[in-house]
Amino acid sequence: MPSPTPFGRPIGVARPVSAPATPAAPGPSAPEGSPAPDDAYAGTFYAQVGGSETFRKLTERFYAGVAADPGFRAMYPEQDLGPAAVRLQLFLEQYWGGPTTYSDRRGHPRLRMRHMPFAVDSAARDTWLRHMRAAVDSLGLPPLQEATLWDYFDRAAHSLQNTPG
Known part of the structure; x- marks a missing residue:
């Protein structure tokens, strides 16, 4: 059975699909089709860490690291990392x-299924974690929020x- 998160959902299990009460047009930093009003999610970890803008910064920094790492970049089949960044941000x-x-x-999300086509060994895992660590550190989150986020990624x-291997 997957490990529960601090918010009750096991890793890789999405919360039930339900739209916010009053969806609005996406803001300038939200991925296309993303409901914009982060205040609709008050009380969630998402809102506590800064909402869409924080996750945009996280994925932007993460994929900048991936792009600058030729050996690891080879694991990403798309020429443009933009779509992968949007998928990660939305997830x-x-x-x-x-x-x-x-x-x-x-x-x-079916994370394990979606990652099966790629050989993820301990070296790839550790490289992914190194790039994600730099991305998380770049956010400057309060210690408890940083630890919560990092625990999930690890x-x-x-x-x-x-x-x-």
Whole structure:
């Protein structure tokens, strides 16, 4: 059974799909189709850390690290990392209590299934974690929020390793 998060959902299990009471047009930093009003998610970890803008910064910094790492970049088949960044941002926003745009567009996250085509060994896992660590550190979150976010990334990365070594 997957490990529960501090918010009751197991890793990789999306919260039930439900739209906010009053969806609005996306703001300038929200991925296309993302409901904008972060205040609709008050009380969630998503809102506590700064909503869409924080997750945009996180994914932007993460993929800048990936792009600058030729060996690791080879794991990403798309020429343009932009779509992967949007998918990660939408997934993280939903996972942490924000808009359900990820599931609305792509269905259930099925993280293990979606990562199966890629050989994720301990070296790939550790490289992913190194780039994500730099991205998390760049946010300057309060210690408890940073630790909560990092704990999830560490557990998720280990759970997605699918190749020995």
